[in-house]
Amino acid sequence: MFEQIESLYGIERKVFKEMCVYMLGKELYVASREACDLANRLRYRNEGVGIMLGRSVMGRFKLTTNAIQLFGRYATKRVVEIDARQAIEFAAGGIIKTECKDEGYVIVRCGSDYLGCGYYRGNGEVESLVPKKRRLILQKDGGD
């Protein structure tokens, strides 16, 4: 999985060297080493240790929005830059008109803000893959 993350996105393995990275089924997770050690000592079933980095979908590694927001700044490949107006649309789950040289999963950013995972089909549009429950709500009555 590390090889895929590095070859696809350019995020080097050393980014995670102080952390514990583990597989759960087809999903890859990242946590602090101490949290993983504690999980092994605990006799209770845990409901989650750390956060999900991503998973393999049809042989291609897809990073989660949460992972991109945390580690996206280390990526050197498959990074798509959009503007501030588009960033809002993307965060709300929209489709963004922009060109990209790589097809498939991409890391979408706006300046220093790493927004999440998108999908580029090669048609000048990046589809936001931000999960529904995680999206920015644009209506006036939205928010907390």
Place this chain on the structure above:
Amino acid sequence: MFAYLKDMKNKQPILPAAFKARCSKLLGDENSAFLKCLQRPLRKCIRVNTIKISVSELEKRLPFLDGQFEWYPEGFFINEDKPGKYLEHFLGYYHVQSAMSMVPALILDPKPQDIVLDLTAAPGSKTTQMAQMMENKGAIVANDVRIERLKALKSNIERLGVVNTLVTRVDGRKFRLGGSFDKVLLDAPCSGEGTVRKNWNMLSRWSMEQIRSLSRLQKSLAENALLSLKPGGVMVYSTCTHSPEENEGIVSHLLERFEWLELEGIKVEGIKSREGITQWEGRHFDRRVRDCMRIYPHDNDTEGFFIAKLVRRDV
């Protein structure tokens, strides 16, 4: 005027007569200032998530900041009633959290190498605050028994980019990992008398029976939480209520029960607070409970809180 202020304009908080009578006993001459303060909606606040952004960077971006806390540079009052609609919230750059609920973690002061237990963690405001204080290192067991609240806890952990947390779902009275934790936070389930300004219906089901029942639960949770501490470890016990049965009564019980337990005095520069009370309705508490911190809503124009810092002194 903000929408939520408009909604509350013609309403009044529900304050049961028995509650008001108790407050009068508790606060004496200050009771009218206290009750007057409860009529005013609570000012909203945010905490900057330093796991993802610095305070100075976020300060430049947010148009709704309305004053930095004197006692905690990561905390700000805001003048926005929907702080969740901003891109910076989506990015996990801040978390909406009431002012005084940031104090227990400050008192506990977790360090990057610590192993911490947050026994009743959901929805995770204090867990994620501790995670940023620990620079996302060490480990926090974030436990809660209520499944619906666990969803909110996990969602906050993910949005804020917290990786040093292990989530469990165990009844806090039965959680067993004795002598394992450097620090424990028990922000106990309580009658919520200090949160009336946030939710005017908060006390609609208030009763003395509820307080007695919560007090039994709090004792049991606190005893178990203390036994999870390593020798030399520190536990912070907090509630967002004023009732002495849920506060000094619990701390006094713990001091009587565990001879190795010490109570440390606490003071946060910039927060007006009172010492714990030593008697209530004929009951005398251990005199050391004066070292607890009691915060009333009218003290700092916030919500009310109670905090105690306990240290396990056996070796």
